[in-house]
Amino acid sequence: xxxxxxxxxxxxxxxxxxxxxxxxxxxxxxxxxxxxxxxxxxxxxxxxxxxxxxxxxxxxxxxxxxxxxxxxxxxxxxxxxxxxxxxxxxxxxxxxxxxxxxxxxxxxxxxxxxxxxxxxxxxxxxxxxxxxxxxxxxxxxxxxxxxxxxxxxxxxxxxxxxxxxxxxxxxxxxxxxxxxxxxxxxxxxxxxxxxxxxxxxxxxxxxxxxxxxxxxxxxxxxxxx
Numbered sequence: 238x239x240x241x242x243x244x245x246x247x248x249x250x251x252x253x254x255x256x257x258x259x260x261x262x263x264x265x266x267x268x269x270x271x272x273x274x275x276x277x278x279x280x281x282x283x284x285x286x287x288x289x290x291x292x293x294x295x296x297x298x299x300x301x302x303x304x305x306x307x308x309x310x311x312x313x314x315x316x317x318x319x320x321x322x323x324x325x326x327x328x329x330x331x332x333x334x335x336x337x338x339x340x341x342x343x344x345x346x347x348x349x350x351x352x353x354x355x356x357x358x359x360x361x362x363x364x365x366x367x368x369x370x371x372x373x374x375x376x377x378x379x380x381x382x383x384x385x386x387x388x389x390x391x392x393x394x395x396x397x398x399x400x401x402x403x404x405x406x407x408x409x410x411x412x413x414x415x416x417x418x419x420x421x422x423x424x425x426x427x428x429x430x431x432x433x434x435x436x437x438x439x440x441x442x443x444x445x446x447x448x449x450x451x452x453x454x455x456x457x458x459x460x461x462x
Contacts, residue, residue, distance in 0.1 A: 298412060311389070352459065442461045
């Protein structure tokens with residue numbers, strides 16, 4: 238069940254009671270608007286919250302509640318499809334995968350290898366710099382439903398509101414959006430996970446592995462004995 242408040246201040250209870258209607262009626266209205274192409278994705282509100290270090294901040298995007306509902310529906314449709322594609326090295330935002338499991342895999346793999354070379358990879362400002370054209374190309378390889386592709390395109394291009402000013406979105410996917418974690422895994426599945434598995438590992442002598450959680454990853458390689 239979706240909870241919280243959208244950028245428009247609308248809650249789940251408000252959504253269900255709007256126009257003296259019920260939740261199911263609003264869902265049907267949203268789906269019809271999406272299928273017909275009439276749905277217009279509103280911009281998200283960008284706010285900056287402190288990071289764990291207390292010195293820097295990270296931007297997050299707060300969508301409207303209706304957008305949250307639609308995005309949750311799209312995620313529910315696409316997640317089973319992509320679970321067949323995603324590799325075992327991907328741990329972020331997936332069922333039966335967790336950060337604790339990712340850490341344990343790194344520890345056990347390094348111990349069994351007896352150490353080696355390790356790259357600690359953190360993609361700077363990843364959510365803000367996702368290339369829309371590349372993402373659309375990746376999505377089109379698996380998603381054939383034009384309604385779904387059109388909706389995702391609208392969310393990507395909706396723009397952001399920051400300090401009362403609208404900014405056009407040429408790149409990026411708002412962090413904290415309901416659909417953003419799935420888009421992150423789709424994008425990095427192609428540009429990192431599949432690349433490392435099919436292009437890098439076959440060229441290495443010795444053992445190698447990758448463990449990724451969202452836009453953070455560990456790449457490790459041990460020299461052959």
